[in-house]
Amino acid sequence: MNKIIIAIDGYSSCGKSTLAKELAQTLSYAYIDTGAMYRAVTLYIIKHKIDIQDSSQIEDALKQVQIHFKNIEGKNHTFLNHVNVEEEIRKMYVSNQVSNVAAISAVRRFLVKQQQAMGLKKGIVMDGRDIGTVVFPQAELKFFMTASPEVRAKRRFDELRSKNQNITLEEVLHNLQERDRIDTGRADSPLMQANDAIVIDNSNLSKQEQLQKVLDLVQLKIQEPII
Numbered sequence: 001m002n003k004i005i006i007a008i009d010g011y012s013s014c015g016k017s018t019l020a021k022e023l024a025q026t027l028s029y030a031y032i033d034t035g036a037m038y039r040a041v042t043l044y045i046i047k048h049k050i051d052i053q054d055s056s057q058i059e060d061a062l063k064q065v066q067i068h069f070k071n072i073e074g075k076n077h078t079f080l081n082h083v084n085v086e087e088e089i090r091k092m093y094v095s096n097q098v099s100n101v102a103a104i105s106a107v108r109r110f111l112v113k114q115q116q117a118m119g120l121k122k123g124i125v126m127d128g129r130d131i132g133t134v135v136f137p138q139a140e141l142k143f144f145m146t147a148s149p150e151v152r153a154k155r156r157f158d159e160l161r162s163k164n165q166n167i168t169l170e171e172v173l174h175n176l177q178e179r180d181r182i183d184t185g186r187a188d189s190p191l192m193q194a195n196d197a198i199v200i201d202n203s204n205l206s207k208q209e210q211l212q213k214v215l216d217l218v219q220l221k222i223q224e225p226i227i
Contacts, residue, residue, distance in 0.1 A: 002222050003029075003123035005138075007131035009191065010145030012179045013152040015202055015210070016127040019145070021076065022211050024125040027218065032118050033069070034128035034135070035098075036078040037111050039089035040067050042101040044080060046094065052101060062110045092160065092167055095175055099182035102129070108188050129183055132194035141221045142197035143214060151203045152176055 006023065008016050017033055024031035041062070045052060050061045068079050077086040088094070101107055108130075115135045118124065126135065132142035153173035160167050183191040193199065198217065202210050 002140075003121075004140035004222055005119050005122050005136050006125045006218065007136050007139040007142045007194075007197075008125065008127035008145060009129055009132050009142070009194070009197065010127075010200075011147070011152065011191070012176050012183070013156040014145035014147050015155070015207070016145050018207060019143075019210060019214060020125045020127040022207070023214060023218070026211075026215065027123075027125070030118070030124045031076060032115065032124055032126040033076060033078070034111065034115055034126060034131065036069075036076075036086075036089060037067050037114070038102045038107070038128075039094050039098050040078055040080040040085060041065055041107055041111070042094050042098045043085055043089050045101055046097060052104060055106065058104060058106050062106060065110075067114070087163075090163070092165060092171070092175070095179075099179040099186075103182060103186035103188065105188045112189075129191040130189040132197050133192060134189045137194070141218060142194050144193040144197040144199050146199065146201050147203040149173060149176060149180075 006029070008020050010016050017035065020033070021031050023029070044050075044065050045058075045061060048061060050057050052058065064081070066081050070077050070079060077084050078089060079085065112130075112135050115126065115131075119126065119136055128135070132139055132144070150173070153169060153176055156176065157167065157169045157172045160172065200210065200214065205213070
């Protein structure tokens, strides 16, 4: 079967990462969490008190950032400068800043270059905001994930509460709405649906139903003859 690039874009807390991980595992593909990469850069900027309005500070900071992923007990973990930051980058104080950092052109160029290098051999599943439009416009299969804001907020709220984070549903909903506004309105690589992307609204789909729906489409694509 042909090895392909599968691009998954969509709004915050639409289950992109969950789907991408399950898909990659089922297909024995590599999984790349681009959102974690932006979160890692955001964490570095916060910890080092970098002024995101100062382009020279941003450029200097990026020279000090190294990101890699490691599979630990079957789960993808993000490492920033060789430190496991998987739990830290998911906290709300990082979530509140990640869209602002991701809107910086220098940050996007820095990470897109790394993401494109990761996909040279194909056989990957990559999720994010601009995978099908900017990182891999040539991806053989593209999905655009969406769900109602209320459903997304409840999912994210439950996830955060399970990790003992003290947060209200209203705060989570506000955070998602603000991130949507920034992600879709930024000048550099805004979140948008690629013309050839397949839309998956999972407001009323279980994880298993969603995975099976996508797997059926993937199986059709990887069995197509190479032209």
